[in-house]
Amino acid sequence: MEKKFGKLVLNVGKNAKDFLEKSKDITIQVADQNADGKFDLEDVSVIAGSVGNVMKKGAQTLKETTDEKARQLELKTLQPIFLETLNDTDFLMSRFIRITDRDKKHAESEVCKGSIGFLSDQKGLHIVNIFRDSIDSYGLSFYPDCDSEFYYVDPSDRDSYIALDEYFNYLKQVRISELQKIAQDLGAKHFKVTYKEEKTSFSEKKVSKKVTAKPIASIDVEQNNENKKYSTVEIAAEMECPGHTPVKPKLKYMKYDPSINGLVEMRMNEHAPLLHQKFMLKLSNSSGLKESEAIKIDAVLKGMKCTGNATVLSETQNESRRYLEYEIGF
Structure with a gap:
């Protein structure tokens, strides 16, 4: 029994020794970078170089990632418009x-090279800012x-x-x-357009009329006085x-x-x-600029x-x- 046990221990020791030798060979093979069958200073130098290359690549990747993040941040901040931007489906x-001159920030920025303008969000308004030297790129007309x-x-x-300063007067004339x-x-055979501007009023009297309904008791009804007062009346x-x-006009x-x-419709029937027609046209009904937008524009200005x-x-x-009184006869 003791002999068997000793033999078993002997075999285990031999196996362990063989395993260690094999492991050593494997380690040397892995570490042996110059294939000379041994692990020496030259191999250490090669490994160090490899590690250095990996670190350099990692540093380069990190730098590229950082640069890209900085670029994206600058694009988000400056919001440049390029010629190809005009063709984007989500651009409006x-x-x-x-219309403005090219400012220093956009002129000196690498990410804005070749830009023709920029977007800005101010006081609830999304604004397209056009560089004066790139106006033709937009294909717009200006009055x-x-x-x-x-x-x-x-x-x-x-x-x-x-032009904002000309907006209301221009629309009056073209209408x-x-x-x-x-x-x-x-x-x-005859027509007349009369421009009228209602007087500004800070109080408006109501005319109260009493309407008698039979057999029900009388009811008080308030209505605005129809006689408007105008500060301006001009043909x-x-x-x-x-x-x-008649030829159908293009409106x-x-x-x-x-x-x-x-x-x-009546004239073409x-x-x-139709022989004669007269009516009042309120200018604000055909003006594109509403009060809610005007408040925002004033805030921007x-x-x-x-x-x-x-x-x-x-x-x-x-x-x-403001009104246009339109009288037409045939």
Whole structure:
């Protein structure tokens, strides 16, 4: 029994020794970088070089990642617009735009090289800022020219912009011209366009009328006084014409006005000829700039220290007191 045990121990020791020898050979083979059958200083140098290369690659990858993050951050901050941006499906020209010189930040930034403008978000407005040296890239038209700084989109043409200072006066004139053209196309013998601006009032009296309903007791009914007072009344256009068979006009600024559409429909009806028509057109109904947008624009202008002798909001509110009285006869 003791002999067997001793033999067993002897075999275990031999196996262990063989295993250690084999492990040593494997380790040397792994560590032997120059294939000379032994592990020496030269192998250490090769391994050190390999480790160094791995570390260099890691450092390079880290640097590239850091640079890309910095680039993305700069793009997000400066929001440059490139020529190819205009073709993106999610890009939309803002209604309120600004034409400006190329500023230092965008001129010196590597990520903005070749840019034609930039986006900005101010006071709740998403604004397209166009670099003055890249205006032609956008394919837009500007009234009266492109020398102003702030513009608002023409309500009848998405690719046309009107200088903010000229906006309300321009729309007044083009709508008068359109009413004149409508009269000519419909074969009118006479037409007159009168511009009227309602007086500003800080209190409005109500006229109370008593209506008697039988057999029920009398009821008080309040209604606005229909006699409006105007601070301005001027004939904007008037003409006598020989008249002719009507041609359906192409509407632009008055395209969605129910009074004008009704006029055209009645005049084009051969079975119920129209002889005379007169109605009032409220200018704010065909103006594209609403009060909610005007408030935001004023906030942007104030933030940029751009102050004039009026606000966009006040002009928008004035527009609601302006009318075109249209009289036409056939």
